Amino acid sequence: MRHTISVLVTNEFGVLSRIAGLFSGRGFNIESLCVAETSDELVSRMTIVTSGDDRIIEQITKQLNKLINVIKVHDLTGEEYINRELALIKVNSTAETRAEILGIVDIFRAKVVDVSPRTYTVEITGDEEKIRAITELLKPFGVKEIAKTGRIAMARSLKVK
């Protein structure tokens, strides 16, 4: 099963590599990993999406906790939490298709952030499902490139800083 794990770490060089090394060294997989500073500049938050059975997830959270630079580990799965990804999608556009593409962008409350004679670049924020849906709808026009952030997440309660 997939799990979204939020990890607070000290904001120092080498920490990302410790986390990545832990996953590769123990054969855990990382589907996505996002990291940036929190409101406290000494602390960063990593959001890791991983998968495995209960035993593996238990090991992952324990092993993360064991790292000296890890301050707090919170497995959000099974709780109320908000998660978002951001995608930039460059799609072919012609005089005939422009209106239709803009319609889709509108429905998804996405934005066109760059225009060229033959393409639109669409920015969309949402959960994975929403991004997959818009990608599917844009595909018939010819998607030239996609760039996605991984997932970032936050518990709905105030449990996680």
Place this chain on the structure above:
Amino acid sequence: MKKTGAEIFLESLIKEGVDTIFGYPGGVVLPIYDALYKSPLRHILVRHEQGAVHMADGYARATGRPGVVLVTSGPGATNTVTGIATAYMDSVPVVVFTGQVPTTLIGNDAFQEADIVGITRPCTKHNFLVKDINDLTRIIKEAFYIATTGRPGPVLVDLPKDVLSAEAEFAYPEGVNIPGYQPTYKGHAGQITRAMELILTSKRPVIYAGGGVVSSNAAVELTQLARKLDIPVTTTLMGLGGFPGTDPLFMGMLGMHGTYAANMAVTNTDCLIAVGARFDDRVAGNIDEFAPYAKIIHIDIDPTSISKNVAVDIPIVGDVKSVLREFLKLPRAATGLKAFKKGVTDWHGQISEWRRTHTLTVKQDMKGRIKPQYVIERIYKITGGDAVISTEVGQNQMWTSQFFRFASPRTLLTSGGLGTMGYGFPAAIGAQVAFPDKTVIDIAGDGSIQMNIQEMATAVQEKLPVKVAILNNRFLGMVRQWQEFFYDKRYSYTCIGNRPDFVKLAEAYGAVGLRATKPSEVDGVIKKALKVKDRPVLMDFVVDAAENVYPMVPSGQPLSKMLLV
């Protein structure tokens, strides 16, 4: 008054109570070596940096205090990696200081630059690069704190040359503040009570104790608990000495080369009490068939060790010593103690029976070749067990675990987790440095001893009376044994001949060399060696090459499937 980074470094070590450094100099650590010239700290000049780490490791295992290493950058640093990985696998507190090129050159492929922090990240408990002299004392303080607390382990601190020559005021911090590091020492009271209830309702309990008992100094508590409840005990290789090997409750080691009684007991127990052990594959055999009838209680300071390999019924995270003390308070209150003891008499009978039918014995024909097991037995008898023993890896290691009865903790130094050939000799030197008056003996194979033999020069220079007993079988014996059992006796590249002449080699270094080729010579050689007090002694026991280690559970088999002699 301002001091240089190098001076601050040495002052900090003194503040940490360090008395000895195992080291080897080089370009970037010259500022430290210059400061050492007039420092009260003892520096043991090794002949290879791997040796330095094993010595510090042996020093740490024998004393319980952290071992300290100082080496230069690049090759000096990379040479420490095997030693660090060895200490990491066996949870030994070692603090390794490596020189580094100046901060301005880091990342430039400078002369003798190696990213040692990157290289050792997966085999240290933690590591640091000091980029600013103002962080130096804090980092040293944290390094010792992390190495010695919680589940101990090696910590590496990388010291760039410009940091060592920069100047600052010396102020050593009082404490540490590491938000991400708060080991749990106290066990959960409810879990402890539940565990005790489970034990008291069991009929076939077994204590399975590991290295955690030794590293948390809990041998006394473990012994009290086992005796109080009359529970038979087996230990892992790392746990030997954590429970008296001479106690009637002791069944010997379990696992691949464990005793028949220990392996059968673990296979049939209904309540397995794992104390500071981690269900390693060499211990558990086929993990799915390990202790199949047992409810499992697991006490360990490291939460990641619990439910890693086997599902545990009652996990207790905490320091073994402190948790066992809580257990010891309980039985007085528990009413079932008497009934429990009565209920386990059949179990004790069964174990005695297993013991009686399968005893570990040495069959030495005094007219035949020397049996390697006989040498160990004689060392045990002649020293009266009063010695610190280290081993190399292979048959020598397993026979030592079987035939030397370790009565107290910190008397066996052996690379259990990584299985590092070449560990034993430098580890013995480290222990001898710590205890100049104790008998310290490395029980070695003729293969392993050649992996760090250069440290003989160190031992001679330091006038250390450390002993080496080579069980010289002219083979990489343990590998040969596997080839005999599992590869149709195709002895591919495991014969190492009878070179060098170890007696001459010892003499070439300025040590004493002795040899026994007949069983009748064994005692004489051992006694002669024990009399030497001012230099190392190398004993070459030319033993029967055909001997195998029994019992043996083939890799991946359940513990009950032992190959017996």
